[in-house]
Amino acid sequence: MKCPGQDMQYWNESAIYEETCPKCGGTVEFYKDDTNRKCGRCGHRMVNPRLDFGCAAYCPFAEQCLGTLPEEFVGNQDNLLKDRVAVEVKRYLKSDFRRIGHIMRVAQQAEKIARDEGANLGITLCAAYLLEIGEIEAAARYGTPTADQIIAEGQRLAAAILGRLAAKEPIVQGVGTLIEAYHRRSDRDSLEIQVLADAADLARLEEMRRDDPLQVREFGLPMVERLLTASARQLAQKMIAL
Incomplete structure (x- = not known):
């Protein structure tokens, strides 16, 4: 064939x-x-x-x-790697289409912001796909998990997925570091963390615009003020204006 x-x-x-x-x-x-x-x-x-x-x-x-x-x-094909990570995450989530849709939106927003801001695209996008899987696994295991438990499960699953894809060790370590910083809400001086935090907010704004468009302006305007990157603020303003 x-x-x-x-x-x-x-x-x-x-x-x-x-x-x-x-x-x-x-x-x-x-x-x-x-x-x-x-x-x-x-x-x-x-x-x-x-x-x-x-x-x-x-x-x-x-x-x-x-x-x-x-x-x-x-x-060094970071774009190929992030696409393969996306496939692995979809396999992991199986029929949880709501969660899959949300993660895809986070990754799409992260890619837009990372390109504009000059963040490390490969590590940032891999992390964007892997940020939330620790929450799912930790909730299934512990019921109401702590931040430490979410981080531990997230890093474990991310390392397993990236290992299967033969990702280089600096990428595995970098993604693990971003997962921890994201869930601890720490290291906000890191451009990659700023991109991921803003991408998560933009994904929520996108979902709000779909599910409850009348609330977008009320909740979107305060969100613009707390976004960390100029690119994300521009994207949010466009969403609110639509």
Whole structure:
């Protein structure tokens, strides 16, 4: 079976394009399914900058496809990792669609804010997907869990999921640190924590706009004042204005 994305019958004129070699400034032509190509001028082999690996989170042919990439590039695909984390979290939550929807909204808001603010995108987005799973596990185990119990369960589950995905140790440690700081409401000087706190508030505002739009302005305006990043404040103001 051939991946539809690699089948030329589905391609259009945008499937072939030119990129600039980062070494010599020469022009390198890519087909959209090329993982890498060699520059004809200097011989540098460059990775296709437009190739999107999000499909690898679910595609059964992902291992074959990614195997053609330089090893160091595969290891640093933060966007691929966060997509795979999202799939693992959905598997963990099974049919809890309300919780899945909420976590996806938090992650979407976190991505917008992190890009604008310049936060560490890979660690922040992995943490955004994994922030709340500790609450679920701790509640099932302890009934009314303490912050320490929520953090311990969250870090344990996050480490297990990231370990299955072969995430590098700095990412595992970074996500664990963010989970602890988020639930303790500490380290607000950390940009990544600011992004996660704001993303959670924006997700709640988004849900309020869906469920009770008449309350959005009343509760949204005070929320804008307590948001920690300029990007989140702009996003909140747009939601309130709609």
